[in-house]
Amino acid sequence: MSQAELxxxxxxxxxxxxxxxxxxxxxxEKRQSKxxxxxxxxxxxxxxxxLIVFVLIAFIAPIGTMLYRSVYHPTVAQLIPETLQALQSxxxxxxxxxxxxxxxxxxxxxxxxxxxxxxxxxxxEINRGLPGSSSTIKSSARKLKKxxxxxxxxxxxxxxxxxxxxxxxxxxWRTMKSSGEVFTDSFYLTATDLTRNEQGEIVARDTNIYxxxxxxxxxxxxxITFLTAAIGFPLAYYLATAPAKVANTLMVFVLLPFxxxxxxxxxxxxxxxxxxxxxxxxxxxLHIISxxxxxxxxxxxxxxxxxxxxxxxxxLPLYSVMKGIDPSYFRAALSLGAKPLSAFCRIYFPMTLPGxxxxxxxxxIISIGYxxxxxxxxxTDGQMISNIIAFHMQSSNNWELAAALGSILLILITxxxxxxxxxxxxxxxxxx
Amino acid sequence: xxxxxxxxxxxxxxxxxxxxxxxxxLAFLMLPILVIIxxxxxxxxxxxFTEGMxxxxxxxxxxxxxxxxxxxxxxxxxxxxxxxxxxxxxxIATVLGTLAAIGLSRADMPMQRMIMAILLSPMIVPxxxxxxxxxxxxxxxxxxxxxxxxxxxxxxLGTPFxxxxxxxxxxxxDYSLVRASLGxxxxxxxxxxxxxxxxxxxxxxxxxxxxxITSFDEVVVILFLAGPxxxxxxxxxxxxLREQINPTILAVAVLLVVVSALLLLTIEYLRARGERIRTxxxx
Numbered sequence: 001m002s003q004a005e006l007x008x009x010x011x012x013x014x015x016x017x018x019x020x021x022x023x024x025x026x027x028x029e030k031r032q033s034k035x036x037x038x039x040x041x042x043x044x045x046x047x048x049x050x051l052i053v054f055v056l057i058a059f060i061a062p063i064g065t066m067l068y069r070s071v072y073h074p075t076v077a078q079l080i081p082e083t084l085q086a087l088q089s090x091x092x093x094x095x096x097x098x099x100x101x102x103x104x105x106x107x108x109x110x111x112x113x114x115x116x117x118x119x120x121x122x123x124x125e126i127n128r129g130l131p132g133s134s135s136t137i138k139s140s141a142r143k144l145k146k147x148x149x150x151x152x153x154x155x156x157x158x159x160x161x162x163x164x165x166x167x168x169x170x171x172x173w174r175t176m177k178s179s180g181e182v183f184t185d186s187f188y189l190t191a192t193d194l195t196r197n198e199q200g201e202i203v204a205r206d207t208n209i210y211x212x213x214x215x216x217x218x219x220x221x222x223x224i225t226f227l228t229a230a231i232g233f234p235l236a237y238y239l240a241t242a243p244a245k246v247a248n249t250l251m252v253f254v255l256l257p258f259x260x261x262x263x264x265x266x267x268x269x270x271x272x273x274x275x276x277x278x279x280x281x282x283x284x285x286l287h288i289i290s291x292x293x294x295x296x297x298x299x300x301x302x303x304x305x306x307x308x309x310x311x312x313x314x315x316l317p318l319y320s321v322m323k324g325i326d327p328s329y330f331r332a333a334l335s336l337g338a339k340p341l342s343a344f345c346r347i348y349f350p351m352t353l354p355g356x357x358x359x360x361x362x363x364x365i366i367s368i369g370y371x372x373x374x375x376x377x378x379x380t381d382g383q384m385i386s387n388i389i390a391f392h393m394q395s396s397n398n399w400e401l402a403a404a405l406g407s408i409l410l411i412l413i414t415x416x417x418x419x420x421x422x423x424x425x426x427x428x429x430x431x432x
Numbered sequence: 433x434x435x436x437x438x439x440x441x442x443x444x445x446x447x448x449x450x451x452x453x454x455x456x457x458l459a460f461l462m463l464p465i466l467v468i469i470x471x472x473x474x475x476x477x478x479x480x481f482t483e484g485m486x487x488x489x490x491x492x493x494x495x496x497x498x499x500x501x502x503x504x505x506x507x508x509x510x511x512x513x514x515x516x517x518x519x520x521x522x523x524i525a526t527v528l529g530t531l532a533a534i535g536l537s538r539a540d541m542p543m544q545r546m547i548m549a550i551l552l553s554p555m556i557v558p559x560x561x562x563x564x565x566x567x568x569x570x571x572x573x574x575x576x577x578x579x580x581x582x583x584x585x586x587x588x589l590g591t592p593f594x595x596x597x598x599x600x601x602x603x604x605x606d607y608s609l610v611r612a613s614l615g616x617x618x619x620x621x622x623x624x625x626x627x628x629x630x631x632x633x634x635x636x637x638x639x640x641x642x643x644x645i646t647s648f649d650e651v652v653v654i655l656f657l658a659g660p661x662x663x664x665x666x667x668x669x670x671x672x673l674r675e676q677i678n679p680t681i682l683a684v685a686v687l688l689v690v691v692s693a694l695l696l697l698t699i700e701y702l703r704a705r706g707e708r709i710r711t712x713x714x715x
Contacts, residue, residue: 037540040538040540041540041541041542043535043538043540044535044536044538044540044541044542045535045541045542046535047531047532047534047535047536047538048531048532048535048536048541048547048551050528050531050532051528051529051531051532051551051591052532052547052550052551054524054528054587054588054591055550055551055554055588055591058584058585058587058588059553059554059562059566059588060550061569062562062565062566062567062568062569062570063557063561063562063565064565064569065565065568065569065572066561066564066565066568069568231453231457231460232457234450234453234454234457235453235454235457235458237450237454238450238451238453238454239454250458252696253458253461253462254458254461255696255700256462256465256689256692256693256696257461257462257464257465259645259692259693259695259696259699260465260688260689260692261648261649261666261685261688261689261692262649262651262666263649263651263666263669263670263673263685263688264465264468264685264688264689264692265464265465266673267468267669267673267681267682267685268464268465268467268468268685269464270479270673270677271467271468271471271479271480271682272464272467274479274480276478276479276480277479277480278467278480278481281480281481308460308461308464311457311460311461312461340442340443340446365556368558369557369558369559369560369561370558371558371559371560371652372651372652372670375674376670376673376674386558386560389560389561389564390560390655393564393567393656399564399568402564403564403568406560406561406564406565409558409561410557410558410561413556413557413558413561417549417553417556421545421549426548426549426552427548427552427596427599429552429555429596
């Protein structure tokens with residue numbers, strides 16, 4: 001029984017004592033007892049409040065900001081606010097482009113953007129919705145930059161249409177209007193390989209990047225979970241059944257890697273797997289191979305390094321469950337004539353399931369969001385969803401897409417965490 | 433190995449292959465860590481064994497990569513930062529986490545399970561998500577690229593470990609001791625330091641060590657949140673592994689293995705002690 005359950009049972013018992021004497025209590029005494037209970041609740045809460053406030057500010061608020069970022073995209077709205085306001089009255093479902101007044105407003109705003117060297121940002125944003133429009137906006141911006149304000153206000157639209165014929169195309173105006181929306185689902189659509197067509201319907205994209213990447217991450221995480229279970233199980237069993245002295249000594253070999261820095265272990269795998277690394281040298285010396293095998297910077301190296309890193313997370317819960325299994329059940333089954341294999345499958349294995357499921361869920365949850373090891377040893381083939389999130393944060397600067405991908409991953413993890421809490425109880429996580 | 437009498441040949445073969453498998457897995461766990469130790473003494477700037485090393489030629493070994501750590505300002509700054517940030521984050525995580533664990537262990541605590549799940553979530557949410565969110569939020573607060581920002585972030589990541597270990601130390605804690613102390617006229621703070629603390633101290637210390645190692649080993653949040661001033665050991669290793677691979681990293685790695693071995697011994701000692709306190713085998 002867990003600590004929480006024990007204390008819960010304890011209060012329930014004392015509560016029943018109270019209610020047993022209920023009939024004998026005066027209303028004043030009842031009030032008193034209620035006040036006492038409330039006071040105890042308050043004291044308990046007072047201990048937790050500082051951490052709750054801290055975690056809310058330091059951790060929950062950032063996660064909330066990320067969720068918000070995935071739907072909030074004010075960039076275009078900040079670049080061309082007046083144009084977007086003018087576009088409000090334009091009917092985007094028709095075949096005609098916006099009226100001259102709107103075009104004049106846009107020409108003026110584009111002129112200012114060009115002067116402030118921010119037209120490239122607008123071009124980049126619109127290009128995401130309508131590929132090819134980047135050059136239209138950039139070259140028009142260059143031409144409008146030279147004109148003076150008075151001309152732009154009266155005949156900016158004409159100059160705009162003259163600058164590029166693409167402005168006659170109703171699609172670029174539709175894209176501008178939709179990119180101008182401050183709250184958008186477009187990053188979630190991109191993150192799930194969907195897009196809106198010209199009629200505003202949600203359709204599949206031609207390219208299938210992110211779904212594939214999610215599927216690959218799930219596949220790698222499953223494979224790692226399976227491998228850790230397959231090699232962790234015999235070791236945990238051996239440790240659990242070995243004499244206490246042997247088991248305690250050998251446990252150090254499990255705990256030392258567990259405690260060793262992630263980067264140290266990743267460094268070690270680089271030394272082992274690289275072209276002139278330990279394994280290749282060894283195999284060449286033994287004349288098993290003549291040319292070094294390319295192992296580093298592949299999916300293989302991601303899987304093997306992560307299996308090594310996460311193996312203790314499987315062994316520790318398995319070991320602690322196996323430790324609690326009475327060996328006489330197994331012996332009883334054997335002495336009653338069961339074959340060892342069937343005794344193992346039908347008696348022992350089912351009893352290890354709590355530890356196995358706890359370990360498997362933990363390993364799966366941790367591996368699905370892994371970043372560092374795939375980034376260092378995975379190459380292009382061994383990248384996981386976290387790596388593409390980091391790419392969009394750091395290199396392509398598409399923060400909203402990174403946030404949308406992150407939110408989808410977060411939903412997945414939350415679901416798994418919830419299952420873990422149901423099955424194992426989060427407060428029962430064992431450390432060391 | 434001793435086998436029961438009713439074991440036949442196949443049973444014994446099964447047990448032997450089990451033992452063999454177990455040892456192979458132990459080797460898989462340990463060898464990668466052991467392999468970097470000799471490599472860190474390599475006189476050549478490579479990550480692989482030279483012929484001289486395999487022949488145990490003393491000239492093939494050197495301490496120069498260790499010397500390089502000491503002579504490199506970047507590594508010195510990284511080492512200082514790692515300890516400074518780790519220590520500050522540990523203090524925050526330990527104080528807040530211990531108090532919260534005590535509150536959560538009381539049956540009177542409302543919404544216990546949900547609060548626990550929320551407080552432990554920094555441990556479960558992938559670091560890349562935490563880091564991205566912190567980057568967005570801390571930038572708005574002006575905390576990105578500052579020591580304070582990194583310390584707060586690391587403290588948040590460390591608190592779950594303190595909660596878990598203190599919670600474990602509190603399992604079986606007899607609250608009638610608190611009632612007795614209060615009933616005999618001790619103040620709540622006196623009761624806290626003289627009755628509760630001594631009994632849960634092993635849990636608090638091992639929780640704080642977990643919080644420290646979490647910060648000491650963390651690199652994803654650092655990548656997003658820290659400026660060049662807050663460069664830590666893992667951050668320095670990460671860029672070293674990405675840019676130019678240099679055996680200095682192996683020397684640092686070996687030193688880190690030594691640090692983790694020391695921490696492991698401390699934690700195991702504390703755990704054994706905590707166990708004795710709980711089962712009442714301590715005088």
